[in-house]
Amino acid sequence: MATCLFCRIIAGEIPSKKVYEDAELFAFEDIHPQAPTHVLVVPRQHLATLNDLDASHDALVGAMVRRGAAIAAERGHAAGGFRTVLNCNADAGQTVFHIHLHVLGGRSLGWPPG
Ligand code: 5GP
Ligand code: ZN
Secondary structure (H helix, E strand, O other): OOOOHHHHHHOOOOOOOEEEEOOOEEEEEOOOOOOOEEEEEEEOOOOOOHHHOOHHHHHHHHHHHHHHHHHHHHOOOOOOOEEEEOOOHHHHOOOOOOOOEEEEEOOOOOOOOO
């Protein structure tokens, strides 16, 4: 999608600090990190929100979550803990409408979220 920020990052039209890529996923450092580790894992496929998912996306979403856990583990957060977040639409604070898994780690994270 030509106007989508994350599609443009995946395409290399906008620079990012790449963390991982494969045939279906791309991961990069969040530009405004909220923790020592703050990585975004996104599908190459443009999907605006979680409301656009159906059963055909189950494997893709599973791969996103497993990749997020792998990135957290690579950075030493597996035992201590980390958080994954998928925001959907306005009440959750979604600002970029291409689904993305936040991977946050490296500090103690409060709960419940704001
Ligand atoms: P959301 O609020 O939609 O769940 O998260 C969007 C995330 O994208 C935010 O954490 C924000 O800092 C990040 N972000 C927004 N624009 C850019 C950008 O141009 N590059 C990178 N790397 N991250 C971005
Ligand atoms: Zn997109």
